[in-house]
Amino acid sequence: MNDIKVAILGGEGVGKSALIVRFLTRRFIGEYASSSECIYRKRMSVDGRQMNLELYDPCSQPCEGKSTLNEQIHWADGFVVVYDISDRSSFITATAIVHLIRELSLGAAKRESESVVFLVGNKQDLCHMREVGKEEGQRLATDGRCQFFELSAAECYQEVALMFTKLVRNASLSGKAKERRRRPSGSKSMAKLINNVFGKRRKSV
Numbered sequence: 001m002n003d004i005k006v007a008i009l010g011g012e013g014v015g016k017s018a019l020i021v022r023f024l025t026r027r028f029i030g031e032y033a034s035s036s037e038c039i040y041r042k043r044m045s046v047d048g049r050q051m052n053l054e055l056y057d058p059c060s061q062p063c064e065g066k067s068t069l070n071e072q073i074h075w076a077d078g079f080v081v082v083y084d085i086s087d088r089s090s091f092i093t094a095t096a097i098v099h100l101i102r103e104l105s106l107g108a109a110k111r112e113s114e115s116v117v118f119l120v121g122n123k124q125d126l127c128h129m130r131e132v133g134k135e136e137g138q139r140l141a142t143d144g145r146c147q148f149f150e151l152s153a154a155e156c157y158q159e160v161a162l163m164f165t166k167l168v169r170n171a172s173l174s175g176k177a178k179e180r181r182r183r184p185s186g187s188k189s190m191a192k193l194i195n196n197v198f199g200k201r202r203k204s205v
């Protein structure tokens with residue numbers, strides 16, 4: 001069984017929880033609690049392989065035992081960095097996160113263990129209020145070695161599901177996840193880190 005850890009990162013209110021809930025339940029419910037960070041778990045089959053997926057949803061508000069962005073980046077095998085196409089400041093935040101992920105992977109040295117990063121411009125249904133051009137998203141994705149998606153958690157389940165499935169597939173093949181599977185001591189310390197960082201707050205949907 002492959003364990004894949006994915007962190008959904010981005011500015012406040014960009015739709016991180018909406019994307020996760022859409023993927024896990026197929027529903028868009030409009031409002032989501034954001035007072036604590038949590039990990040959602042899902043078992044899924046990708047290309048005939050069973051995966052244990054953990055999706056980390058951070059808390060934008062100050063909350064008890066909150067993990068730092070660096071800790072989240074070290075924990076995850078793959079990332080969805082989200083911005084809202086109708087909010088330029090969220091794109092600036094997403095840009096800083098992508099750069100930080102890449103700086104930290106350079107710190108971790110080996111290029112082949114580089115993390116998988118998907119850049120998502122959410123709220124495509126609000127394109128009449130667009131503040132971030134599609135080509136700007138594409139440019140950031142190219143610079144940050146990300147795959148790029150523009151979609152709407154509110155309107156389209158299929159695109160959200162395809163994006164997450166592709167991410168899980170790519171992350172499971174990435175050097176980072178493979179390295180963790182090869183080194184049991186690494187997974188032990190990773191498990192310890194998860195407990196330290198996230199305590200017992202885990203959810204299954």
Ligand SMILES: Nc1nc2c(ncn2[C@@H]2O[C@H](COP(=O)(O)OP(=O)(O)OP(=O)(O)O)[C@@H](O)[C@H]2O)c(=O)[nH]1
Pocket residue numbers: 011012013014015016017018019029030031032033034058059060061122123124125126151152153154155
């Ligand atoms: N129009 C539109 N609204 C969306 C979409 N996705 C999320 N929203 C709305 O955006 C708001 C924030 O969504 P959340 O999923 O709570 O965003 P978040 O990034 O998890 O928020 P924090 O945890 O507070 O940072 C909610 O009112 C959602 O209904 C979308 O695709 N289109």
